Amino acid sequence: MLDGVGGMLLAYSDLFLVQCPRCSSCARIFTPNNAKGKDEPRYLGHESKRLLCVKCGYTKDIHPKRRWDNLWAFSHELYNEKQGVDWYFGLPLYLQTQCCGHKLWFFNYEHLFDIEIYIKEHVRPSGLYYLSAKSRLPKWMKLSKNRDEVLKAITKLKFL
């Protein structure tokens, strides 16, 4: 849904903030330093990942497996990005809320700030909706009439 502005959502996927399955605090999913495939472009998105909650200490690792074609990949399909869950463990994203009848979600704060800046600069407060070919944001987020509500929801998420 919330694609990177003019880029790929993958650019933000090095850090997911999710709800900890044990204590519901904000846990992180990231690529550990010793991850298999780290820094090798062909593994992009398929490096080992670690789920870590600093609040309760919950930790879980997930590792890719070598496939028939000798590449490393996860044995499961990466989770559907439309559901507001992380790609690896399928946990609900921490930065999400209901907005204008839709689910608004972000992978992490960098993602959130980029989208906020984009909306502030490109969606005009009045007039017809502004549909940019460059941005792959969902249409409802680019509607002028939704601008204030979207920005308000983003601000709310910043103070979670």
Ligand SMILES: [Zn+2]
């Ligand atoms: Zn926890």
